[in-house]
Amino acid sequence: MTTLRHVPSVGAGVDRVDGPAKVTGAAAYPGDVHYPDLAHAALVRSTIAAGRVRAITTDAAEAVPGVLAVLTHANAPRVERAPDTALGAAPPPPLRDDRIIHHGQYLAVVVAETAEAANEAARLVRVDYEPAEALLDPHDPRAETLTDPARLDTARGDAATALASADVLVEATYTTPEETNNPLGPFTTVAAWDGTALTVHDSTQWPYAVRAALARAFDVPENGVQVLARHVGGGFGAGLRVWPHVVLAALAARVTGRPVRLELTRPQMFTGVGHRPSTVQRVRIGATRDGDLVGVEHESTSVTAIEDDTIEPAAAGTSNAYACPNVATRDRAVRLHLPSPGPMRAPGEAQGNFALECALDELAHELRMDPLQLRLRNHADVQQTSGLPWSSNALRDAYEQGAARFGWHRRTPDPGSMRDGRWLVGLGMAGVTFPWYQQPCRARASMDLRGTALVRSAVTDIGTGTATVMTQLAADLLGLPLARVRFDLGDTDMPMAPQAGGSGLTGALGSAVHAACRQLVEAFLDLVWDDPGSPLRGLGPADVTVAEGRIHRTGQPALGESYTDILARHGVHELTADGDSAPPRPEDIGMAPAGAFGARFVEVRVDPSLGLLRVSRVVTAVDAGRVLNAKTATSQIVGGTVGGIGMALMERTERDPGTGRVADATLGDYLVPVHADVPEMEVLFVGGPDPVNPAGTKGVGEIGLVGVAAAVANAVFHATGRRVRDLPITVEDLL
Numbered sequence: 001m002t003t004l005r006h007v008p009s010v011g012a013g014v015d016r017v018d019g020p021a022k023v024t025g026a027a028a029y030p031g032d033v034h035y036p037d038l039a040h041a042a043l044v045r046s047t048i049a050a051g052r053v054r055a056i057t058t059d060a061a062e063a064v065p066g067v068l069a070v071l072t073h074a075n076a077p078r079v080e081r082a083p084d085t086a087l088g089a090a091p092p093p094p095l096r097d098d099r100i101i102h103h104g105q106y107l108a109v110v111v112a113e114t115a116e117a118a119n120e121a122a123r124l125v126r127v128d129y130e131p132a133e134a135l136l137d138p139h140d141p142r143a144e145t146l147t148d149p150a151r152l153d154t155a156r157g158d159a160a161t162a163l164a165s166a167d168v169l170v171e172a173t174y175t176t177p178e179e180t181n182n183p184l185g186p187f188t189t190v191a192a193w194d195g196t197a198l199t200v201h202d203s204t205q206w207p208y209a210v211r212a213a214l215a216r217a218f219d220v221p222e223n224g225v226q227v228l229a230r231h232v233g234g235g236f237g238a239g240l241r242v243w244p245h246v247v248l249a250a251l252a253a254r255v256t257g258r259p260v261r262l263e264l265t266r267p268q269m270f271t272g273v274g275h276r277p278s279t280v281q282r283v284r285i286g287a288t289r290d291g292d293l294v295g296v297e298h299e300s301t302s303v304t305a306i307e308d309d310t311i312e313p314a315a316a317g318t319s320n321a322y323a324c325p326n327v328a329t330r331d332r333a334v335r336l337h338l339p340s341p342g343p344m345r346a347p348g349e350a351q352g353n354f355a356l357e358c359a360l361d362e363l364a365h366e367l368r369m370d371p372l373q374l375r376l377r378n379h380a381d382v383q384q385t386s387g388l389p390w391s392s393n394a395l396r397d398a399y400e401q402g403a404a405r406f407g408w409h410r411r412t413p414d415p416g417s418m419r420d421g422r423w424l425v426g427l428g429m430a431g432v433t434f435p436w437y438q439q440p441c442r443a444r445a446s447m448d449l450r451g452t453a454l455v456r457s458a459v460t461d462i463g464t465g466t467a468t469v470m471t472q473l474a475a476d477l478l479g480l481p482l483a484r485v486r487f488d489l490g491d492t493d494m495p496m497a498p499q500a501g502g503s504g505l506t507g508a509l510g511s512a513v514h515a516a517c518r519q520l521v522e523a524f525l526d527l528v529w530d531d532p533g534s535p536l537r538g539l540g541p542a543d544v545t546v547a548e549g550r551i552h553r554t555g556q557p558a559l560g561e562s563y564t565d566i567l568a569r570h571g572v573h574e575l576t577a578d579g580d581s582a583p584p585r586p587e588d589i590g591m592a593p594a595g596a597f598g599a600r601f602v603e604v605r606v607d608p609s610l611g612l613l614r615v616s617r618v619v620t621a622v623d624a625g626r627v628l629n630a631k632t633a634t635s636q637i638v639g640g641t642v643g644g645i646g647m648a649l650m651e652r653t654e655r656d657p658g659t660g661r662v663a664d665a666t667l668g669d670y671l672v673p674v675h676a677d678v679p680e681m682e683v684l685f686v687g688g689p690d691p692v693n694p695a696g697t698k699g700v701g702e703i704g705l706v707g708v709a710a711a712v713a714n715a716v717f718h719a720t721g722r723r724v725r726d727l728p729i730t731v732e733d734l735l
């Protein structure tokens with residue numbers, strides 16, 4: 001017999017398993033779902049930010065041919081607010097009464113035979129408003145301030161005293177604007193009732209949360225609600241909360257007795273599925289003349305909605321970013337008449353890192369110290385908040401290898417000292433310490449008589465490559481070629497899974513898949529435990545190796561048999577096993593589970609006579625633990641970097657200060673980077689498997705965005721001597 005060697009698929013840059021289905025149009029997104037008697041819904045939104053609906057007139061809308069129902073607060077059945085999730089309380093339920101708390105709030109939903117009829121009728125709904133004065137300015141003294149509702153604030157040592165006596169003090173205020181997630185696929189919900197059973201196809205990052213919300217809303221059992229999200233056209237965090245339109249689609253289907261499709265328009269995507277809230281951040285950093293940090297204070301005030309407790313954790317991340325004995329972080333939020341915010345890729349981290357890493361650059365300039373040396377000097381060798389050692393930390397490698405690849409040593413320290421013809425050249429950098437996050441997860445693995453493994457869990461893949469990396473992982477754990485593993489997802493009839501978010505899914509799901517595959521191999525060993533015909537008789541999981549679709553005694557490839565032979569001989573069609581994972585408790589494992597770390601190096605070019613700013617080079621080095629797929633992991637970092645360039649130079653949700661209306665609610669007006677704005681980007685992975693989860697991963701979904709804005713702003717300062725503390729950095733800032 002030839003030697004049996006499993007060629008590992010983990011690590012390789014395997015193409016996406018769902019790529020062909022996506023590029024050929026075979027992949028059905030929620031908007032592609034069809035029912036023979038499908039009806040269509042359209043939404044009517046408030047054109048004021050605060051007040052009441054005095055009257056709402058629907059006669060003209062109801063008279064449009066094909067209209068089945070017009071639901072308003074006056075006639076819609078009441079629904080319950082969704083239960084709290086790991087991300088906090090749900091947004092208020094739709095159509096509950098006549099109160100208006102933000103521009104764009106849904107005031108009616110029209111259901112019709114066609115989308116055209118529904119849209120036409122929606123335009124004919126007349127709303128008579130009783131406006132109230134809206135709070136729209138974060139500095140409005142009448143706005144209520146939330147003080148630490150999520151218990152995010154941190155304090156160690158005595159920051160105030162340390163700052164008062166520091167040799168060098170940097171104190172500055174940074175602002176970041178409201179941004180809108182803008183996944184490419186407009187969010188769509190298709191809802192169909194069959195008695196009290198509800199089936200919903202939804203653009204969500206968290207099918208189980210949608211199931212729980214709809215079961216609560218309609219007072220039906222959770223196991224009578226099936227939520228499907230096999231393909232989702234992106235999310236960037238917008239799909240992490242259960243938004244009112246999802247409930248409205250199910251409500252419309254219930255009232256009309258028809259399956260209903262509700263597809264948000266692009267402008268509705270700006271008001272109905274969350275956004276990155278604006279922040280005002282004050283940072284104070286004190287240091288010795290030698291560059292040792294002695295005190296840091298970081299205070300952020302973000303914006304939340306009138307009835308929402310979501311608070312953006314912008315300052316919190318500073319608590320663990322650097323070694324410093326005296327640190328205080330405070331996150332506040334003010335309530336305004338704006339739509340509910342929501343997570344947007346690296347929520348809080350994206351903005352907080354901008355402020356902290358710019359302030360460090362200002363400190364380095366004050367100290368006449370190289371910005372990279374300042375970071376290395378204050379590297380957090382242990383997790384600062386707990387004092388525990390990191391489960392893994394290759395941030396120093398990221399700095400050193402990233403700097404070498406970038407050519408950081410060529411940087412001359414003085415602002416304006418590097419030129420290329422008419423361009424001022426600036427080199428800037430930033431460090432990133434991303435938090436660890438993990439939620440409980442379950443996966444199920446099956447093997448059938450054809451020798452094909454099916455692994456499944458109710459997760460979604462928002463385009464990150466989750467299905468691909470889990471296929472690779474299962475293939476290695478079961479000793480199968482990739483083609484004999486199928487990973488299925490996006491269905492709440494599958495085992496429970498957490499959200500595709502917080503950069504925590506690969507660890508949680510990878511651990512569950514690991515457990516499920518191990519359990520499945522054990523199930524095979526149990527089957528042959530006293531089977532005299534099996535060379536595996538009496539063996540336990542520690543005694544065997546899997547390769548080429550077989551289980552064999554470790555070191556003795558001839559002493560084994562295939563999964564299919566075992567099943568056939570025992571007359572079993574299929575074996576199935578579940579595996580669970582749960583986040584470890586730091587105190588149990590004696591270390592601080594580490595998220596990813598990163599170092600970011602950016603070159604910009606500024607034409608001072610025109611104010612033109614180009615990002616011309618980006619090198620990113622990331623410690624992401626074990627990289628399951630070099631291609632999809634790199635794509636996450638590259639895609640995140642593009643988002644970071646958007647944050648640095650372009651993105652800003654513009655609100656009319658008088659009405660709160662979004663003034664740039666299209667992809668023509670809301671600027672995001674295009675190819676011409678995106679330079680060569682290099683990504684290096686450093687470090688190795690993290691011991692906290694058996695998959696060894698640390699998550700790459702969000703860190704790619706973090707640090708870009710600071711590195712760009714720092715590079716702009718290096719190029720021009722201008723310190724821009726308010727994002728985005730535009731032509732006006734550089735003229």
Ligand code: MOS
Binds near residue numbers: 237343702
């Ligand atoms: Mo992300 S904001 O965790 O989808």
